Amino acid sequence: MKRRWLLTAVMVVTASAVHAQSVTYNHDAPKQGQITVMETGTGTLSPELYYWALHNKYRKSAAGKNKLSYRTLAGVNLYNQVDEAEAIDSALVSRAKIEALNVADRQIDIAWLAEGDKIDGQMERLKRNIDRILPAGGTPDDKERWTEYYHIYQCAIDATRDAYMPNAQRKKEYLRIYEDVARQNEILVGYLARRQNATVTGSLLSATDNRRLHKGSIVREAMNRWNESRLAVRGSQSGGGTETGDGEETVSRGK
Numbered sequence: 511m512k513r514r515w516l517l518t519a520v521m522v523v524t525a526s527a528v529h530a531q532s533v534t535y536n537h538d539a540p541k542q543g544q545i546t547v548m549e550t551g552t553g554t555l556s557p558e559l560y561y562w563a564l565h566n567k568y569r570k571s572a573a574g575k576n577k578l579s580y581r582t583l584a585g586v587n588l589y590n591q592v593d594e595a596e597a598i599d600s601a602l603v604s605r606a607k608i609e610a611l612n613v614a615d616r617q618i619d620i621a622w623l624a625e626g627d628k629i630d631g632q633m634e635r636l637k638r639n640i641d642r643i644l645p646a647g648g649t650p651d652d653k654e655r656w657t658e659y660y661h662i663y664q665c666a667i668d669a670t671r672d673a674y675m676p677n678a679q680r681k682k683e684y685l686r687i688y689e690d691v692a693r694q695n696e697i698l699v700g701y702l703a704r705r706q707n708a709t710v711t712g713s714l715l716s717a718t719d720n721r722r723l724h725k726g727s728i729v730r731e732a733m734n735r736w737n738e739s740r741l742a743v744r745g746s747q748s749g750g751g752t753e754t755g756d757g758e759e760t761v762s763r764g765k
Contacts (some may be wrong), residue, residue, distance in 0.1 A: 551576035616674050621681035629667065629684060632691040636660055639698045646705040656698060663691050 539556070546553035551573045555561045561569040637660060643653045670683045 547572050548576060550578045612676065615676050619671055619677070619680065621677045621684055622671060625681060625684040625688065629688050629691070632688060632695060633660070633663065633667075636663075636691055636695050636698065639695060639702060642702055643705075646702045647708060648701075648705050652701075659694055663687060663694075 543553045543556050547555055555569055555572060636656075640653060640656045640660060643656065644650070666687050667684075670680060670687070673680070673683075675683075
């Protein structure tokens with residue numbers, strides 16, 4: 511008995527659930543016609559009087575503005591873009607390879623390995639010449655000016671080493687710096703030579719000014735040298751001439 515009541519209850523609940531989930535479909539022909547015209551361009555807009563009176567412009571162009579034509583045109587355009595996309599992809603891959611080589615070329619400073627020792631030698635020479643300015647008679651302002659030149663070139667070297675550029679361009683910049691430093695070294699050497707000569711000349715002039723000249727002794731030394739030369743010349747010649755002790759000569763003439 512209980513089993514029968516249980517089965518009856520299950521059947522009642524199942525029937526009510528099926529009734530609650532049933533779908534009622536009310537067909538609306540005017541809406542279906544409008545959707546068909548909008549999607550594919552086929553069908554009719556109804557009621558005719560409504561569209562003629564209120565949407566006459568839309569009624570005339572609705573079939574030509576359907577979504578199907580736009581979808582078809584978009585598909586064709588997308589298909590035509592396949593070749594262009596493949597060409598762009600190939601170009602980008604090729605460009606990426608080139609840029610990878612460029613990055614490697616810019617990150618490793620091979621130019622400094624070739625030109626670094628030469629530039630360092632010129633910079634060391636310039637520094638030594640700058641240190642010789644004061645001993646050669648230069649002024650502190652001159653040394654400061656040349657020291658600023660040294661710092662300018664050192665800054666140019668550091669900037670070139672840190673720059674993002676290919677090694678070919680980097681080598682050109684190093685060679686320009688080397689030429690400029692060498693030229694400034696030659697100018698500085700000429701300046702040091704002039705200062706050194708001026709110092710030596712000034713010392714000689716100062717020594718000459720401090721000397722006291724003894725004119726009497728100079729005259730006596732000159733007379734002694736003259737007498738010695740005269741005696742040497744007369745002694746080598748023959749003749750009857752006699753000589754006095756005062757440096758005067760007498761000549762005996764025959765009758």
